[in-house]
Amino acid sequence: MAGWSEQQIQDWYKDQPVVPSRDYVLTLVPRIKDLDQREGFKIYQYGSASYSSRDAKSGVIKNVTHDLYCVLIGDFDVSKPTYIIIGGTHGYEKGGPLAALGFAEDEAASLMNQSNFIVYPCLCPGPYEKELRCTEGRIDPNRDAFPEGAKSQEMQAFAESLKQLHSRIFRGSLTRKFTAAIDLHETPKKDVEINRENAEAGGEIFALDVFPEGLFLIAFDKDMLFADHIIRSVIKEGCHVVSDEFIYDVPNHNGVMLMSEMGKPTGRVRQLTALYTEANFTTEFCGMEIDDTMSDDIRAEPQRAAIRGLLSYSF
Ligand SMILES: [Zn+2]
Numbered sequence: 069m070a071g072w073s074e075q076q077i078q079d080w081y082k083d084q085p086v087v088p089s090r091d092y093v094l095t096l097v098p099r100i101k102d103l104d105q106r107e108g109f110k111i112y113q114y115g116s117a118s119y120s121s122r123d124a125k126s127g128v129i130k131n132v133t134h135d136l137y138c139v140l141i142g143d144f145d146v147s148k149p150t151y152i153i154i155g156g157t158h159g160y161e162k163g164g165p166l167a168a169l170g171f172a173e174d175e176a177a178s179l180m181n182q183s184n185f186i187v188y189p190c191l192c193p194g195p196y197e198k199e200l201r202c203t204e205g206r207i208d209p210n211r212d213a214f215p216e217g218a219k220s221q222e223m224q225a226f227a228e229s230l231k232q233l234h235s236r237i238f239r240g241s242l243t244r245k246f247t248a249a250i251d252l253h254e255t256p257k258k259d260v261e262i263n264r265e266n267a268e269a270g271g272e273i274f275a276l277d278v279f280p281e282g283l284f285l286i287a288f289d290k291d292m293l294f295a296d297h298i299i300r301s302v303i304k305e306g307c308h309v310v311s312d313e314f315i316y317d318v319p320n321h322n323g324v325m326l327m328s329e330m331g332k333p334t335g336r337v338r339q340l341t342a343l344y345t346e347a348n349f350t351t352e353f354c355g356m357e358i359d360d361t362m363s364d365d366i367r368a369e370p371q372r373a374a375i376r377g378l379l380s381y382s383f
Contacts, residue, residue: 071270080269081194081204082120082129088164092134092193099169099331100137100189108180109172110140115225119194121203136195136220136225141176142184144237149320150184152249152345153375157204159195161351164252166364167371179379186233186246192222199360201262206242206271210253213340214235214333227340234344248294249341250347250378252371255280255354275316282308283370284315284337288329290322291347294381298349299323301377349378354356
Protein backbone atom coordinates (compact mmCIF):
# COMPACT_ATOMS: atom_id res chain seq x y z
CA MET A 69 0.00 0.00 0.00
CA ALA A 70 1.59 3.21 -1.15
CA GLY A 71 -0.53 5.60 0.91
CA TRP A 72 -0.45 9.36 0.59
CA SER A 73 2.66 11.40 -0.05
CA GLU A 74 4.11 13.54 2.73
CA GLN A 75 2.79 16.62 0.90
CA GLN A 76 -0.76 15.23 0.75
CA ILE A 77 -0.62 14.48 4.47
CA GLN A 78 0.61 17.99 5.26
CA ASP A 79 -2.00 19.63 2.99
CA TRP A 80 -4.94 17.53 4.15
CA TYR A 81 -6.07 19.61 7.15
CA LYS A 82 -6.15 23.04 5.54
CA ASP A 83 -8.50 21.96 2.76
CA GLN A 84 -11.15 20.54 5.11
CA PRO A 85 -14.02 23.01 5.55
CA VAL A 86 -15.22 24.33 8.91
CA VAL A 87 -18.74 23.04 9.66
CA PRO A 88 -20.64 26.25 10.65
CA SER A 89 -22.64 24.55 13.43
CA ARG A 90 -19.31 23.49 14.97
CA ASP A 91 -17.46 26.83 14.68
CA TYR A 92 -15.27 26.77 17.83
CA VAL A 93 -15.08 30.54 18.37
CA LEU A 94 -18.79 31.10 17.78
CA THR A 95 -20.32 28.05 19.46
CA LEU A 96 -18.02 26.75 22.24
CA VAL A 97 -15.82 29.65 23.37
CA PRO A 98 -18.74 31.89 24.47
CA ARG A 99 -20.15 29.05 26.57
CA ILE A 100 -16.73 28.42 28.15
CA LYS A 101 -16.19 32.15 28.86
CA ASP A 102 -19.65 32.50 30.40
CA LEU A 103 -18.60 30.02 33.08
CA ASP A 104 -15.93 32.46 34.27
CA GLN A 105 -18.68 34.69 35.70
CA ARG A 106 -19.83 32.04 38.13
CA GLU A 107 -18.89 31.89 41.78
CA GLY A 108 -16.18 29.26 42.31
CA PHE A 109 -15.50 28.79 38.57
CA LYS A 110 -12.31 29.90 36.91
CA ILE A 111 -11.33 29.71 33.25
CA TYR A 112 -7.69 28.84 32.66
CA GLN A 113 -6.20 29.33 29.20
CA TYR A 114 -3.45 26.73 29.07
CA GLY A 115 -2.25 27.33 25.55
CA SER A 116 -3.29 27.85 21.97
CA ALA A 117 -3.22 25.93 18.72
CA SER A 118 -2.54 27.47 15.30
CA TYR A 119 -3.69 25.89 12.08
CA SER A 120 -3.36 26.68 8.37
CA SER A 121 -6.83 26.69 6.94
CA ARG A 122 -8.38 27.68 3.62
CA ASP A 123 -11.03 30.36 4.09
CA ALA A 124 -14.36 29.09 2.76
CA LYS A 125 -15.34 32.43 1.17
CA SER A 126 -12.08 33.80 -0.23
CA GLY A 127 -10.27 30.49 -0.82
CA VAL A 128 -7.17 32.09 0.73
CA ILE A 129 -5.08 30.03 3.16
CA LYS A 130 -5.03 31.74 6.54
CA ASN A 131 -3.50 31.13 9.91
CA VAL A 132 -6.21 30.39 12.48
CA THR A 133 -5.32 30.38 16.18
CA HIS A 134 -7.62 28.85 18.77
CA ASP A 135 -7.18 29.35 22.50
CA LEU A 136 -7.23 26.21 24.64
CA TYR A 137 -9.22 26.37 27.86
CA CYS A 138 -9.99 24.35 30.91
CA VAL A 139 -12.46 25.24 33.63
CA LEU A 140 -11.42 24.97 37.27
CA ILE A 141 -14.40 24.47 39.57
CA GLY A 142 -14.24 24.39 43.38
CA ASP A 143 -11.88 25.68 46.05
CA PHE A 144 -9.20 23.02 45.34
CA ASP A 145 -8.93 22.06 48.96
CA VAL A 146 -6.89 18.86 48.53
CA SER A 147 -8.80 16.99 51.23
CA LYS A 148 -11.68 16.80 48.70
CA PRO A 149 -11.67 14.56 45.64
CA THR A 150 -10.63 16.16 42.35
CA TYR A 151 -12.06 14.88 39.06
CA ILE A 152 -10.84 15.56 35.52
CA ILE A 153 -13.41 15.56 32.71
CA ILE A 154 -12.16 15.67 29.13
CA GLY A 155 -13.95 16.19 25.81
CA GLY A 156 -12.82 16.73 22.24
CA THR A 157 -9.70 14.55 22.17
CA HIS A 158 -11.09 13.40 18.83
CA GLY A 159 -12.72 16.54 17.44
CA TYR A 160 -15.44 14.86 15.38
CA GLU A 161 -16.79 13.07 18.48
CA LYS A 162 -19.08 15.92 19.45
CA GLY A 163 -20.75 14.19 22.42
CA GLY A 164 -17.63 14.67 24.59
CA PRO A 165 -17.45 18.49 24.40
CA LEU A 166 -21.25 18.72 24.73
CA ALA A 167 -21.25 16.52 27.83
CA ALA A 168 -18.19 18.12 29.48
CA LEU A 169 -19.58 21.63 28.98
CA GLY A 170 -23.10 20.57 29.88
CA PHE A 171 -21.81 19.07 33.12
CA ALA A 172 -19.94 22.31 33.97
CA GLU A 173 -23.01 24.41 33.15
CA ASP A 174 -25.75 22.38 34.83
CA GLU A 175 -24.33 20.03 37.45
CA ALA A 176 -20.96 21.14 38.78
CA ALA A 177 -22.22 24.05 40.94
CA SER A 178 -24.31 21.78 43.15
CA LEU A 179 -21.35 19.39 43.68
CA MET A 180 -18.48 21.83 44.16
CA ASN A 181 -18.73 21.93 47.94
CA GLN A 182 -17.71 18.26 48.15
CA SER A 183 -15.40 18.01 45.11
CA ASN A 184 -13.12 19.90 42.76
CA PHE A 185 -13.39 19.63 38.97
CA ILE A 186 -10.99 20.26 36.14
CA VAL A 187 -13.02 20.30 32.93
CA TYR A 188 -11.31 20.33 29.53
CA PRO A 189 -14.30 20.93 27.23
CA CYS A 190 -12.44 20.55 23.93
CA LEU A 191 -8.81 19.44 23.66
CA CYS A 192 -8.71 19.78 19.87
CA PRO A 193 -10.70 22.79 18.64
CA GLY A 194 -9.49 22.66 15.01
CA PRO A 195 -10.56 19.03 14.44
CA TYR A 196 -13.77 19.78 16.41
CA GLU A 197 -14.92 22.50 14.04
CA LYS A 198 -13.92 20.54 10.93
CA GLU A 199 -15.41 17.27 12.20
CA LEU A 200 -12.10 15.40 11.98
CA ARG A 201 -10.51 12.64 14.00
CA CYS A 202 -6.93 13.70 13.33
CA THR A 203 -5.38 17.11 13.69
CA GLU A 204 -3.07 18.91 11.28
CA GLY A 205 -0.49 16.56 9.77
CA ARG A 206 -2.97 13.68 10.22
CA ILE A 207 -1.80 13.14 13.81
CA ASP A 208 -4.30 11.16 15.88
CA PRO A 209 -4.37 13.03 19.23
CA ASN A 210 -5.30 9.86 21.11
CA ARG A 211 -2.10 8.20 19.87
CA ASP A 212 -0.07 11.28 20.79
CA ALA A 213 -0.80 11.89 24.49
CA PHE A 214 2.74 11.55 25.82
CA PRO A 215 4.13 13.47 28.81
CA GLU A 216 7.11 14.59 26.72
CA GLY A 217 7.54 14.86 22.99
CA ALA A 218 3.95 14.80 21.75
CA LYS A 219 3.91 15.73 18.06
CA SER A 220 0.69 17.78 18.07
CA GLN A 221 0.50 21.23 19.62
CA GLU A 222 -2.81 20.28 21.32
CA MET A 223 -1.30 17.31 23.17
CA GLN A 224 1.89 19.21 24.05
CA ALA A 225 -0.25 21.91 25.67
CA PHE A 226 -2.51 19.39 27.40
CA ALA A 227 0.41 17.40 28.84
CA GLU A 228 2.07 20.57 30.12
CA SER A 229 -1.17 21.84 31.67
CA LEU A 230 -1.77 18.58 33.55
CA LYS A 231 1.74 18.64 34.92
CA GLN A 232 1.44 22.28 36.02
CA LEU A 233 -2.02 21.93 37.55
CA HIS A 234 -0.93 18.85 39.46
CA SER A 235 2.14 20.64 40.81
CA ARG A 236 0.14 23.77 41.69
CA ILE A 237 -2.72 21.97 43.42
CA PHE A 238 -0.59 19.48 45.36
CA ARG A 239 2.23 22.01 45.92
CA GLY A 240 4.79 19.90 44.11
CA SER A 241 4.04 16.65 45.94
CA LEU A 242 4.61 13.72 43.58
CA THR A 243 2.97 11.18 45.89
CA ARG A 244 -0.53 12.75 45.76
CA LYS A 245 -2.77 12.23 42.77
CA PHE A 246 -6.10 13.49 41.44
CA THR A 247 -9.01 11.16 42.16
CA ALA A 248 -10.27 10.11 38.73
CA ALA A 249 -10.20 11.20 35.08
CA ILE A 250 -12.62 10.43 32.28
CA ASP A 251 -11.96 11.02 28.57
CA LEU A 252 -15.19 11.09 26.56
CA HIS A 253 -15.19 9.41 23.14
CA GLU A 254 -17.60 8.18 20.49
CA THR A 255 -17.54 5.60 17.74
CA PRO A 256 -19.91 7.40 15.35
CA LYS A 257 -21.13 6.76 11.81
CA LYS A 258 -18.27 8.86 10.44
CA ASP A 259 -15.80 6.13 11.43
CA VAL A 260 -16.82 4.21 8.31
CA GLU A 261 -15.78 7.13 6.13
CA ILE A 262 -12.60 7.73 8.18
CA ASN A 263 -11.69 4.07 7.79
CA ARG A 264 -12.06 4.38 4.03
CA GLU A 265 -9.84 7.46 3.96
CA ASN A 266 -7.27 5.84 6.27
CA ALA A 267 -7.10 2.79 4.01
CA GLU A 268 -6.19 5.10 1.15
CA ALA A 269 -3.90 7.45 3.08
CA GLY A 270 -2.11 4.73 5.05
CA GLY A 271 -3.54 5.24 8.55
CA GLU A 272 -4.94 3.04 11.30
CA ILE A 273 -7.80 0.71 10.31
CA PHE A 274 -10.60 -0.11 12.76
CA ALA A 275 -12.49 -3.42 12.78
CA LEU A 276 -15.99 -2.12 12.09
CA ASP A 277 -17.55 -5.23 10.53
CA VAL A 278 -19.46 -5.63 13.82
CA PHE A 279 -20.35 -2.00 14.58
CA PRO A 280 -20.83 -1.71 18.37
CA GLU A 281 -24.06 -0.11 19.62
CA GLY A 282 -24.30 1.68 22.95
CA LEU A 283 -21.78 2.87 25.49
CA PHE A 284 -18.74 1.01 26.74
CA LEU A 285 -15.88 1.95 29.00
CA ILE A 286 -12.15 1.29 28.72
CA ALA A 287 -10.44 0.89 32.10
CA PHE A 288 -7.24 -0.44 33.62
CA ASP A 289 -7.51 -3.86 35.34
CA LYS A 290 -7.06 -2.37 38.81
CA ASP A 291 -10.05 -0.02 38.32
CA MET A 292 -12.48 -2.83 37.40
CA LEU A 293 -14.85 -2.29 40.36
CA PHE A 294 -14.96 1.45 39.77
CA ALA A 295 -15.61 0.90 36.04
CA ASP A 296 -18.34 -1.59 36.83
CA HIS A 297 -20.01 1.00 39.08
CA ILE A 298 -19.94 3.60 36.27
CA ILE A 299 -21.49 1.15 33.77
CA ARG A 300 -24.21 0.09 36.21
CA SER A 301 -25.04 3.70 36.80
CA VAL A 302 -25.25 4.33 33.02
CA ILE A 303 -27.61 1.33 32.64
CA LYS A 304 -29.71 2.53 35.59
CA GLU A 305 -30.21 5.83 33.79
CA GLY A 306 -31.66 3.93 30.85
CA CYS A 307 -28.71 4.18 28.44
CA HIS A 308 -27.83 1.20 26.31
CA VAL A 309 -24.48 -0.49 26.98
CA VAL A 310 -22.60 -2.55 24.36
CA SER A 311 -23.65 -6.17 24.86
CA ASP A 312 -21.55 -8.02 22.25
CA GLU A 313 -19.36 -10.78 23.66
CA PHE A 314 -16.27 -9.07 22.30
CA ILE A 315 -15.46 -5.44 21.64
CA TYR A 316 -12.76 -5.19 18.96
CA ASP A 317 -11.62 -8.75 19.74
CA VAL A 318 -11.29 -8.01 23.48
CA PRO A 319 -13.69 -9.75 25.92
CA ASN A 320 -16.56 -7.48 26.99
CA HIS A 321 -16.99 -7.48 30.79
CA ASN A 322 -20.58 -6.18 30.88
CA GLY A 323 -19.69 -3.00 29.05
CA VAL A 324 -16.10 -2.69 30.28
CA MET A 325 -13.02 -3.36 28.18
CA LEU A 326 -10.08 -3.98 30.48
CA MET A 327 -6.53 -2.98 29.64
CA SER A 328 -3.31 -3.83 31.40
CA GLU A 329 -1.80 -0.89 33.16
CA MET A 330 1.58 -2.40 32.52
CA GLY A 331 1.19 -2.15 28.75
CA LYS A 332 3.55 0.03 26.76
CA PRO A 333 2.35 3.67 26.52
CA THR A 334 0.55 4.10 23.20
CA GLY A 335 -0.32 7.77 23.49
CA ARG A 336 -3.80 7.35 24.92
CA VAL A 337 -5.13 10.21 27.04
CA ARG A 338 -5.98 7.78 29.89
CA GLN A 339 -2.32 6.73 30.00
CA LEU A 340 -1.23 10.35 30.28
CA THR A 341 -3.79 11.29 32.94
CA ALA A 342 -2.76 8.14 34.87
CA LEU A 343 0.56 9.82 35.68
CA TYR A 344 -1.35 12.31 37.84
CA THR A 345 -4.63 10.52 38.61
CA GLU A 346 -5.60 7.39 40.58
CA ALA A 347 -8.34 6.00 38.31
CA ASN A 348 -8.56 6.66 34.58
CA PHE A 349 -11.34 5.88 32.11
CA THR A 350 -12.24 6.29 28.47
CA THR A 351 -15.87 6.22 27.35
CA GLU A 352 -16.98 5.14 23.87
CA PHE A 353 -20.55 5.88 22.85
CA CYS A 354 -21.04 3.88 19.67
CA GLY A 355 -23.66 3.71 16.98
CA MET A 356 -24.32 4.05 13.26
CA GLU A 357 -27.03 6.60 14.10
CA ILE A 358 -24.57 8.98 15.78
CA ASP A 359 -23.87 11.99 13.58
CA ASP A 360 -24.55 15.74 13.62
CA THR A 361 -28.24 15.24 12.76
CA MET A 362 -28.71 13.74 16.24
CA SER A 363 -29.88 16.24 18.87
CA ASP A 364 -27.09 17.52 21.10
CA ASP A 365 -28.92 16.41 24.26
CA ILE A 366 -29.47 12.84 23.09
CA ARG A 367 -25.88 12.63 21.87
CA ALA A 368 -24.44 13.86 25.18
CA GLU A 369 -26.75 11.92 27.51
CA PRO A 370 -24.83 8.60 27.82
CA GLN A 371 -21.63 10.58 28.45
CA ARG A 372 -23.40 12.70 31.08
CA ALA A 373 -24.60 9.47 32.73
CA ALA A 374 -21.02 8.15 32.75
CA ILE A 375 -19.80 11.36 34.44
CA ARG A 376 -22.51 10.97 37.10
CA GLY A 377 -21.42 7.35 37.59
CA LEU A 378 -17.83 8.48 38.02
CA LEU A 379 -18.79 11.01 40.69
CA SER A 380 -21.08 8.69 42.64
CA TYR A 381 -18.52 5.97 43.32
CA SER A 382 -17.57 5.70 46.97
CA PHE A 383 -14.11 4.43 47.79
ZN1 LIG B 1 -12.26 8.91 20.04
